[in-house]
Amino acid sequence: MAELAEKLEILADSAKYDVACTSSGVDRGGRHGSLGSCSAAGICHSFTPDGRCVSLLKVLLSNACCYDCCYCVNRRSNDVPRATFTPRELAELTIGFYRRNYIEGLFLSSAVLGSPDITMERMIEALRILREEYHFRGYIHAKTIPGADALLIHRLGMLADRLSVNIELPSEESLHRLAPDKQKSAVLRPMGQIAAEARQNQRELQLYRTAPKFAPAGQSTQMIIGASPETDRHILTLTEALYKKYSLKRVFYSAYLPVVQDSRLPALTTRPPLLREHRLYQADWLLRFYHFSAGELLSENEPNFDPYLDPKCDWAVRHPEFFPVEVNRAPLNELLRVPGIGPKSARRIVKARKLQTLGMPELKRLGVVLKRAQYFITCNGCLGAHGSRSEIAGALVDPKAFGVGMQQLSLDDFLPTALPDAAPQMHQLTGQGMPAQEAAQLLRQEAVTCITGRM
Amino acid sequence: MHYRADVKDLVYRYDGSFAGFLCCVFESFAHKEVPLAIAAPGQAQLSLYPEREIVTVETNARRVFAGIGRLGGAVRYRLAIAFLSGEEEKDMDLLRFIRRAFEIGPNAAAMLGDAAVCRAWELERTVQNEAHLMIEFLRFEQRGNMLGAVIHPKNRVLPLLRAHFCSRLPDESFLICDATHHTAMLRRGDVVQYLPMDQYDPEPDAAEEQWQRMWRRFFQALTIEERRNETCQRTHCPKRFWQDMCEMPLYQKAGRNREKQ
Numbered sequence: 001m002a003e004l005a006e007k008l009e010i011l012a013d014s015a016k017y018d019v020a021c022t023s024s025g026v027d028r029g030g031r032h033g034s035l036g037s038c039s040a041a042g043i044c045h046s047f048t049p050d051g052r053c054v055s056l057l058k059v060l061l062s063n064a065c066c067y068d069c070c071y072c073v074n075r076r077s078n079d080v081p082r083a084t085f086t087p088r089e090l091a092e093l094t095i096g097f098y099r100r101n102y103i104e105g106l107f108l109s110s111a112v113l114g115s116p117d118i119t120m121e122r123m124i125e126a127l128r129i130l131r132e133e134y135h136f137r138g139y140i141h142a143k144t145i146p147g148a149d150a151l152l153i154h155r156l157g158m159l160a161d162r163l164s165v166n167i168e169l170p171s172e173e174s175l176h177r178l179a180p181d182k183q184k185s186a187v188l189r190p191m192g193q194i195a196a197e198a199r200q201n202q203r204e205l206q207l208y209r210t211a212p213k214f215a216p217a218g219q220s221t222q223m224i225i226g227a228s229p230e231t232d233r234h235i236l237t238l239t240e241a242l243y244k245k246y247s248l249k250r251v252f253y254s255a256y257l258p259v260v261q262d263s264r265l266p267a268l269t270t271r272p273p274l275l276r277e278h279r280l281y282q283a284d285w286l287l288r289f290y291h292f293s294a295g296e297l298l299s300e301n302e303p304n305f306d307p308y309l310d311p312k313c314d315w316a317v318r319h320p321e322f323f324p325v326e327v328n329r330a331p332l333n334e335l336l337r338v339p340g341i342g343p344k345s346a347r348r349i350v351k352a353r354k355l356q357t358l359g360m361p362e363l364k365r366l367g368v369v370l371k372r373a374q375y376f377i378t379c380n381g382c383l384g385a386h387g388s389r390s391e392i393a394g395a396l397v398d399p400k401a402f403g404v405g406m407q408q409l410s411l412d413d414f415l416p417t418a419l420p421d422a423a424p425q426m427h428q429l430t431g432q433g434m435p436a437q438e439a440a441q442l443l444r445q446e447a448v449t450c451i452t453g454r455m
Numbered sequence: 456m457h458y459r460a461d462v463k464d465l466v467y468r469y470d471g472s473f474a475g476f477l478c479c480v481f482e483s484f485a486h487k488e489v490p491l492a493i494a495a496p497g498q499a500q501l502s503l504y505p506e507r508e509i510v511t512v513e514t515n516a517r518r519v520f521a522g523i524g525r526l527g528g529a530v531r532y533r534l535a536i537a538f539l540s541g542e543e544e545k546d547m548d549l550l551r552f553i554r555r556a557f558e559i560g561p562n563a564a565a566m567l568g569d570a571a572v573c574r575a576w577e578l579e580r581t582v583q584n585e586a587h588l589m590i591e592f593l594r595f596e597q598r599g600n601m602l603g604a605v606i607h608p609k610n611r612v613l614p615l616l617r618a619h620f621c622s623r624l625p626d627e628s629f630l631i632c633d634a635t636h637h638t639a640m641l642r643r644g645d646v647v648q649y650l651p652m653d654q655y656d657p658e659p660d661a662a663e664e665q666w667q668r669m670w671r672r673f674f675q676a677l678t679i680e681e682r683r684n685e686t687c688q689r690t691h692c693p694k695r696f697w698q699d700m701c702e703m704p705l706y707q708k709a710g711r712n713r714e715k716q
């Protein structure tokens with residue numbers, strides 16, 4: 001047992017940079033004679049001190065890699081402890097954790113153990129034990145190994161709920177430069193195969209409701225942000241294309257965290273670009289739930305997101321002609337463009353206004369956050385609030401960019417410091433010795449002035 | 456039927472049950488009055504105002520319930536969920552909601568612009584949210600021959616956990632002990648029972664400690680130091696849940712049987 005714990009530690013530690021950890025996309029009730037269920041919205045079971053959700057047992061089957069991707073801790077030439085699970089150990093761990101309500105299921109990926117095919121066969125065996133011997137009905141997300149045989153991908157898909165193929169880097173050049181063993185085609189081919197099989201499966205399911213399901217929660221991918229020079233615009237356009245072409249369910253971004261010294265990579269002292277990652281997620285959200293397109297959010301002249309404004313506010317600042325929006329009449333997709341109104345609030349508004357005319361107090365009761373929205377809406381012709389340009393800019397800037405947290409030095413000694421996901425300028429200023437709160441104030445003022453100027 | 460009523464300087468006292476509450480509603484309509492407060496057992500006498508004991512009469516409760524049923528599923532559902540709230544004023548809030556709902560009719564549930572409707576909706580959401588968080592953060596332990604968990608919720612969420620865990624663990628027996636409200640939900644075979652419970656035995660054994668150690672190790676290995684952001688952690692997983700989560704720093708192993716002392 002102690003040895004198993006050791007393995008678990010090594011293989012969880014190597015898997016932690018994979019960001020995707022969601023159990024969403026399938027609804028499956030429990031059934032006698034089996035164990036587990038799935039809920040479409042996904043369930044988080046814990047949150048680590050870095051604020052990320054733990055939903056699945058996220059581990060590698062093995063970290064003994066025979067490839068040498070230079071950005072990766074597990075690359076062949078790196079000196080780290082190595083471990084490999086047997087398929088049965090992995091299945092037992094999953095069941096033990098699942099019964100205790102620690103996890104929703106398994107997220108299995110692996111380093112390349114000998115060859116892509118051998119690795120995939122072992123992964124398939126672990127999933128087979130779970131599904132066939134333990135009759136496990138919880139969630140399984142499996143990452144395909146680039147270069148594996150199409151038949152193995154098919155078998156994996158029959159056992160897993162979600163498959164992912166990591167694109168790793170946002171362009172072929174970068175991939176070529178940083179991961180010499182991998183090719184873009186080796187990434188895109190399985191992605192295409194999975195998309196095609198999923199469509200085929202859809203047709204079968206229409207004919208026979210009981211046809212076995214192929215990866216019912218779809219596929220996702222992940223790319224590393226900040227290890228290579230691509231712009232936000234490039235990344236977002238790629239994201240949009242992936243959603244369209246391969247019907248991906250999610251694209252995940254992972255801020256590059258230097259783990260190795262290499263002349264091809266940012267220096268070891270580089271901070272992970274967490275705010276940039278956050279902006280990309282916000283934009284990704286706008287693509288998926290707000291009917292925005294990549295072309296609307298970024299242009300050739302402004303290929304990167306503003307660190308101080310979330311992409312939706314940024315769009316609003318650039319499109320004054322669109323506002324104000326009348327809450328009692330505007331269609332849903334227009335409501336969705338108002339800063340501060342999300343899909344939930346928008347739907348509530350549409351529902352509630354059928355029964356009564358909405359004014360500001362009613363909106364407040366509906367739970368609509370008005371801090372930003374008030375400047376962009378009218379209630380029956382009345383502007384929600386009048387504000388000077390600088391007041392509006394002040395409401396729009398994203399406080400996250402100036403985040404200050406408390407670092408505990410000793411029991412009763414606290415030092416305000418810039419949060420890890422604050423704007424890079426914050427880290428620069430505090431790095432030069434400016435107290436965090438002062439830096440936050442200064443930068444905020446600058447940002448407000450700049451945004452006011454743009455309006 | 457008309458719904459005018461006078462506010463009376465009077466406190467209803469009832470037995471705390473749902474049927475009892477419905478009888479308070481009945482009383483309020485029957486006397487065309489709205490009390491100042493409704494008190495459940497254990498709730499201290501709030502004021503100098505006289506109290507009226509509301510006796511739970513099954514037939515009255517049924518009549519009110521049938522009446523509410525005519526207002527549509529959403530109203531009835533909101534009432535049933537919001538009633539699980541642990542807030543002291545919930546009874547009055549819900550009485551106001553029902554009175555308002557009878558005025559408005561079947562649209563009442565959706566009329567969130569209205570203050571009384573909105574308040575009931577808030578209660579409903581708070582209870583639902585907590586139940587959802589419990590589904591996420593509850594931790595089972597192997598205790599004796601079944602799985603057991605201890606939780607400290609603000610609201611009486613046990614009934615909202617039943618369906619989820621019965622579906623998730625179709626062939627397991629389990630017990631969830633709500634230590635705040637001294638109630639337990641026991642599932643054995645296909646039967647679910649709610650029982651009063653002050654103390655939970657047996658304790659988990661050594662093998663169980665092993666599993667917990669393993670889970671803690673996994674949890675620690677997963678943390679990326681360079682991204683450490685405890686504020687974010689606490690927004691998603693509020694500290695009050697930590698006492699029952701074995702991977703968290705505030706986990707109170709000794710505290711699980713606090714009720715003993």
Ligand code: SF4
Binds near residue numbers: 065067110111
């Ligand atoms: S193949 Fe995967 S595990 Fe192996 S070095 Fe490359 S990224 Fe790392």
